[in-house]
Amino acid sequence: MLFHNFRRIQCQNYYIFIQRYRCHANISASPVTSFKTRVSRATSSLQTRPQQLIHKRISADNICRSVRILYSFIGTKMVTVYVKLGSLSDARHVFDEIPERNLVSWTAMIGGYARYGSGEEALELFYRMKRLGLKPNEITFASILPACSKLGALERGKDIHEEIVRSGFHSDVFIGNSLIDMYAKCRSIDDARDVFDKMDNRNEASWNSLIAGYSHNGFVEEAYELFQSMPERNEVSWNAMISGYAQNGCFDESVKLFGEMWQAGIKPNAVTFASVLQACASLAALIKGKEVQGIVIRSGVQSNVFVGSSLVDMYAKCRSVEDAHKVFDDMPIRNVVSWNAMIAGYAQNGCADEAWKLFQQMPERNLVSWNAVLSGFAQNQLLSDAEKLFQKMPEKDLVSWTVMISGYAQNSCFQKALKMFLQLQGTGLKPNLETFTSLLPAFANLGALHQGKEVHEDIIRRGLHLNIAVTNALIDMYAKCGCVWDAHKLFNKMPRHDIVSWTAIIMGYATHGYGKEALQLFDQMQNFGMKPDHITFVGVLCACCHAGLVDEGRKYFVSMIQDYHIRPSVEHYCCMVDLFGRAGLLDEAGDFIKNMPIKPDAVVWGCLLGACRVHSNIGLGEYAAKRLFELNPENSSHYVALSNIYAMARRWEDVSKVRKMMRERGIKKIPACSWIDVSNKVYTFFKEDGLHLQDFISN
Template sequence: MSVQFRQSPGIHGQLKDRLIQSVEMGHIRDAFSTLDMMTQNNIQPDLVSYCVLLKSCIRRRDISRGRLIHHRLLQSRVEPDSVFLNSLIALYSKCGDWELARDVFDEMGEKRDLVSWSSMISCYAHHNGKESEAVKKFLQMLELGFRPNQFCFAGVIQACYGGDLLSIGLSTFGFAIKTGFLNADLCVGCALIDMFAKTEDLVSARKVFDGMPERNIVVWTLMITRYAQQGVADKALELFSGMSTNGFRPDQFTLSSIISAVTELGSTHIGQQLHSQAIRLGLSSDVCVSCSLLDMYAKSASKGSMVDSRKIFDKMRDHNVMSWTAIITGYVQSGGQDNEAIDLFNKMIEGNVRPNQFTYSTILKACANLSDANIGDQIHGWVVKSGLSPVNCIGNSLVSMYSRAGKMEEARKAFDFLFDKNLISCNAIFDGYSKNSKMGDAFKLINDNLDVGLTSFTFSSLLSAAASIGSMSKGQQLHGRILKLGFQSDIGVCNALVSMYSRCGDIDDAWLVFKEIANMNVISWTSMIAALAKHGQARHALELFDEMLCSDCKPNEVTYISVLSACSHVGLVKEGWEHFYSMSRDHNIIPKIEHYACMVDLLGRSGFIKEAVEIIESMPFDPDDLIWRTLLGSCRIHGNMRLGEYAAEKILKLKPDDSAAHILLSNLYAAAGQWENAAEVRTNMKQRCVSKEAGLSWMEVANRVHKFFVADTKHAQARKIYAKLEELRIEIKKMGYVPDLNCVLHEVEEEQKEKYLFQHSEKIALAFGLISTSAPRPIRIFKNLRICGDCHNAIKLITKHTGRVVVLRDSNRFHCFTDGVCSCGDHW
């Protein structure tokens, strides 16, 4: 039963005072209860009561209660004045309902004042797609004779931040100068700084800043922030110093922006000074400042250490989505700490902090790095529940995560679910198809005529995929489309074409593309040098390197890896030493472990095992598994058992489950007839669950890739293939072929060993190529492992017998067999 009051001025005043007091104390429910009590007791609330309640709703962005107050007022006999109606426009505008704000404005009629116009201009200016309406309202206001105030100027300038309205913004700038508002009011100056900054005209923004007679901390912070956001960190730091000189004390927003700028500069020393200043000012626990510090320490840490960043995070009193996202991002970007990022994400969920699109995007990258689709599936489920699946940054991360886990069907579903497919989305799915050798699906997607145009990155990625599987036909189709779409002048695409033709075994077409490049960069030269080196044309590669130096194109670290590899492929020891020393002497390039590995390979394969060991001992850093594996390969070639065992021991200490080291050591024992030791190595592999990569050869015939494993009988033409093999075996034996039984690493009878030799995958692929293609087309074969000595000798004789050219790419280089001779000069 409601409490009844007698009508009296005293009771009305008491209830009104109670309502106002409740609002001031933040007890909004009590205030509305008082309003209900007044209505129930037939006490009419006055306009002041409604205004007080409405302004509390504006502060709280509480549109539901704001609408209720509006409705109550319309039902009452109280006539709203311009103050109340202007407050309604402000409420609806700030809560995102521009249509209700417009309705109130339109119904005001003669009650519209300057505040009404400025509120409506500001409302339109802050809503995407309504900027032109803000300009129209500004012009209507001028036609009606109103003199704009600072808020009108600020609103219309904000509406003109970009696009077709920029010229109007510049005109308004001149108007503000003429009317004196630029020098008289800070909000107009801030709006102008923002307008110029958002059109990337920081010079004009700085002129406005410098021309302001008075500046407060907001103005300084705005200019510093815009410099930092647009990558002009040095200017931001210079301005921050000037702000301090002028006696202004930075707030949390200033510090957050300047720390971000220092992070871009990579100046940890200055960042530490800013950290100290934040502590002195009592701002180090602020979320924005803490997140900036966390990001700075994560990006500047040596060897990806997150210790300092974690200390910042752990000291924060409260964590919100921003701080959680910052620390998770730090762990993902630091490299190799993706599991820790996932653990933190789980703690974030347990702490009832709701992830946003940036959190999800980052944690999906961690799953992609780990190739862990299981955790990725769970996170995808949370994304779906949160309704964020169509967001581009999340969709792109989902495509990448599923692609790297080899789940292209799920990657395509994530791609198709995106509302707005942009270039990043398309490149992500194309890259996924490429890396998973799904060239047919990639081409189908291209032919679907996506609304988004193809980019140079798309073509580069697809060309790389075609090269990886040796699909010359797909590469040629891409080349045709590149010419049709006009990408032939793009340097990145041209470099990818050189690489594609080279890796598909066509060095002549690679050279033709290279010679057509108008402005060669270091990648162009390096790609062609590497191509020639891998095709056994080392002298040509070194001549091209000299030509590169004469063209004033400076070589980089990768160029020298290609040059040293060229020397290694044909045993040019003297030239190799000369180029190794010239790196640092002539080009100030400090040799890295990859360069030392090239030298170890060059010396070891050429029989200079002692010198190879000496260069390992002279390295300024500890040798890694690559160095020892390279030495072990040389020991296998030259039968150096003692040093081979030592190298294998070193590898297995660094990587106990390294399959290559186990296989090389086993082969070394087997070649020396030490079958018990070889068997022991193989047994150890089984016990440690270390599996040997199966030998695989493949070739493309009639736009289809045919794969062959060792002793493969699954191919539809298996009978014809093995009949051809037997025919070839008989013919090359007449030519003097002697099976190299040392290449059979099993203790069996010699007759059985010879049978095993003719079951190698590259021989099966060659036999298929001979029965399914005709001269003069070269037979192009691709193999995942190095070709064995027996296959190398046999293919030389087969090419002499058949007159066919065979181009074989193994894991190390190309072998072009013609009339019984190989381009490698038997040095591989």
């Protein structure tokens, strides 16, 4: 408050001084010059602290030339201060009142918009300044280039680059660094490299800008090559490379490089720790994360709120909630980011109640806080709680809607997911990558091909079709909707494939009976050097099931264990039981279940029961049904399957016993249903449904 009052008095003094000058027509230049010097010294001490400067409009028509010069000088200084404080509305108000604006005031206002506000406003002011006859200098050019970066306005950036060359400022190292940054952020990395190569003089910032640019555009190998060739590296260089690895999913490399930095005697800062802790979190490398925490303590930055929040996030993602909470409790200062990290940590680890309690204790909440709790409810299948919270939220952003869509899709509430997406479209918010990847599984599971195609077109219009995660989701959607060839076309158009891409197309062929084609794709994947994971092998075993390839299925199951060291999960055992069951090898299927090292669940016994129904094996079917009644006594499908086995053998008395058992336990058969996509709407029909399709259309 003392600082605020002091500054307020100073500004009032400026105003009183100018008011006195208005009473005089002739004022010598020397007092003005002297006062300008005093003002310059005074305002330089104000720039580093928040303030509310008081200014008054001075009519240029009623004051002398000296006062006009003086007010222009003071106004320019005030604009500069406001811009440095990020108060653009105040800066613009003063700027508009300056009677004679010079290049400094224009440059300050342009730079303020480019850095803190609207890139379009910055460019509009830049072009307006030039129309008034003022020529930009090197500082003006360096100030306007970030506006092009923010907007991704490559062509306008190139136009300004040409003007820089014509003005003779292209050899300025500060301008060169700004151009590298602009081109890199506009995803024109070749132009960024061209500027770098043509620079006569480079400093460390030049190298760091290009390293960050390569990393930002996904060229981590090129970034590391440049990093290695640097004549001298500083802390920023190491940070750029470590964070570049982390941002591009090269988490092992990020952690390794952090170790090299520490061994080289370069002291990490908060930015370094945040990047390497992100890598540890993504790797779930708890031990390595604890080692980094030890270095944090030795470096004396454990009290930094930014580092503390990163530690909380790391421990939470490594599923060590107790350690996360200990770090949170030990933090001397917490901000809203710290609280959000802890809430998200609880949510990610299935502790929705703790997340909610902590949320209620927060001294200050923001939208991220609400979204963290919302995500916790959705991820932990507490959809009714998520719905209530969603309705109570004071504001919602795209993340809020995406969390709900994802929650519905992950919990098999596909129609609710579609309904939520339609509501989202009415808000004016634009879906992003996460929204589409969350939504597409709903189309896939409903078989809503028409709507899926419309979303695919929207993805192309938004330029997101090259994203590998979105394309993988589209492949899965087309395959599950029965359009395997469309899925394969998409697969072939991808510039690169990851393990998810290969698994999606293999699974697509497998589930539609193209077992041999699926296995051929699996061989191709291995030839490309791609290592299969446990989900890929589910697809491979599924392909063997649908194609009746028993011997191949046995071979792949053994190879998975011995060659790839993948421990079989319930899904793999279920595939093998299904494989034997479809081939009529029921005794082998039964023995396989008995020899499982893990306890068979209802899905495994369900596969065996289904095979017994197909092959009329009453004894083994009764055994499987008995296990299912113990594991999942409320599931009507198991009773129906056993009843059908008895009916096929004409054992009507046993059929009656099963039906009586269902009545006594209050179990009702779930009616069969199907979906149909008509006129961009998905309709659900149940067995013996009295409603006709025309009833839906007429409504």
